[in-house]
Amino acid sequence: MSNYFEFVSQELLIKLAQVKSYITKHNPTIGVLTEEILRGFLKDHLPQLVSVEQGFIINDKGELSKQCDILIYDSQLFAPLYRVNDIVVVPSESVLAVIEVKTTINKNIFHKVIDYFKSFDYLPNAKTYLFIFNSNSIEKIGDYFHSYEHKGSYQLFDHDTYQYLPDEITGINESFHLCKDSVITNTDMIGYSSWFYEDSKGSEINALQHFYSSIRRVVDSYIEKNYRSVNFKEKNDYRDLKLKSIFAIELFDM
Template sequence: MARHTDNRWGLAGGGHQLCSLPLKGEGMSHYFDHASQELNSKIAQAKVYITRHNPTTGALAEAVLRQFLKDHLPGAVSVEQGFIIDSAGGLSKQCDILIYDSHRYAPFYRVEGVVVVPAEAVIAIIEVKTSINRAGFHEVIRYFQSFQNLRLAARTYLFMFNAPTLGTVSRHFHSFRHPGSYQEFDHDTFQFLPDEITGLDHSYHLHRDMVIHDRDAMGYLSYFYEDHEGTAINALERFFLSVYACVERHLRSSLPVGVLVPRVSYHNSTPSKTIFAIDLFPM
């Protein structure tokens, strides 16, 4: 298989060797099965040594996922933790994982692995949790809402290692206390929820969208491969392909048409399904 490399953009990514034969379809699924096990194993190993300091365990979880993305995304982007600043001087809260265009934009500031980057450079923002309860989930909602004052075009993700069930996530959404007397999400507040939610355990990958079931509503749809529903392999592969697609869209905007072969073409060839997951409010 010929390998297309554009050194100007670093599209080969990370300097890793390709296998002698391409991994396609089921082969890539087996790869992500091993990758998800490796991610969980690294977190489990950390918990053996850190039993009383949850913030440290959380930092390790972030570092594990950051490294996974660094190893697998194109070299034209950087994967780091830090803050976002816009041209009006607005500053974000600290982001667990920032994926940004480091080819065209340098950080304004960097110290001990933490960066401050311009808003226009940011491609994706990922909030990482090892586990989460109702109060923590509500804090995550407020965290994503805090970006509304910045001028961002980034896609937003919530990634949970030990995730609650979908039913619990739905209850967490519906128990969120809104300002004022109207206690339900609406079109204005809905747009600041995370675009996608991934649970590695209780495996699922959700997209914020319109949902159709007993009524037309806004909420989250669950995306999965037919033969991998409810498995960590499905959740991790879906998450990775979504993040990779964000990077591809960003790079494609500055490259001639047809230069990039979508990474998804190398992945699972089995049918993909979408089902209603969480109903938040009527359309």
């Protein structure tokens, strides 16, 4: 299974390279096609009880969200409220996950992503993800968090602002998968951690596998709760894997 996700990771990056070889001077189009590459992967690998599309979310007050690169929602119990071509508008109660997709990342883009996720404060039951194809290093991502300019004189995240950050951040080419976590060092902190494992054959569990396993757990938990039926059993029990290392980003005191 580890080798499979390594092959798929390389396939996704190759598809992106093919896009950029033909479309070299139009970043919006590259971004759209990048999103489609990841949507295609998720459509191929997730149960058909959920749909994977792009579009908007409308809450119970009638407020419309910003456009979402990828929405994973229950399309059996909730038909889209509106559809035009490949773009849907869905009710907030149908949404399981929101994924923001980036071809590359830098400080400015990352800070805009933080602001973007603030607008989804009415989705307490949906998980949020940032997926980066060609990411800077995990250390750089930490720097981007710490250079974010907050309103007011207190220039740190806190419990209120932390809840609006993406739940998980995946960098494919750098192969890291950050999750919100408590970080225990000399002091007890809140932030993100990325755990690096290898299987019994010594193959690393790469970022795409972590990302997919997380999405799949969200979907299967929802299906089990609402449909009383789930067929997926995760083949990679993390208790049977060897932990190689942990990287942590500390944001604020507990």
